[in-house]
Amino acid sequence: MDNTADDEKSLPQRLLEGQVIEALRQVYDPEIPVNIYDLGLIYRVDTDPDAGRVHIEMTLTAPGCPVAQTFPCTVECAVREVPGVQDAKVELVWDPPWSQDRMSEAARLQLGLL
Template identity: 60%
Template sequence: MQTDMTPAGATGPIAHPGLPDEDAVVAAIATVFDPEIPVNIYELGLIYAIDLHDDGRVEIEMTLTAPNCPSAQELPEQVRDAVAKVDGVTNAAVQIVWDPPWDMSRMSDDARLALNMF
């Protein structure tokens, strides 16, 4: 977020009314769970990139745990639908990518703990 002088002379963040809040987008993504794994897809490390645009567009690059994942059709749609509900989002697009391939090292510590994978 950009910082500038306010009219009173103090510095502070300048809100971009068209820019969706990244924390809110991440929180929305975290509501989506892989049906075979009891951890949300953000903590699993399936989200590779989140691009926020000034016009409210959000572009997400994600992967799946395996190319033959049975949820390959529904997970990207669930992510798109969840992000589209975030205030300030005008359009949400999700692209599946395979490079780099997902592996367990991308999982958060919380996900490892939940799955007892330490």
């Protein structure tokens, strides 16, 4: 998910990232009853706790997804609810394409894929 190793991150970065991930786990894909984090739609979470900024790279299950125009705003709103976050940006990326391999074990169990 994140290219920066956890041991290179400051404690405030790790704490904020954990809070952001918990917020992302409250956002569910509109077509699949699994949260977007465990579904594997979140590719990267960058945090700057001093500035209160969060940048997220995410994808959707398909480029033609009917919520492609509106869903990033839904995710941004959820992240902005995290204490200390002043600004949240969500960038949709399509490379690499999403596949079921990106799903967590919990998501696979929930969907009966294990």
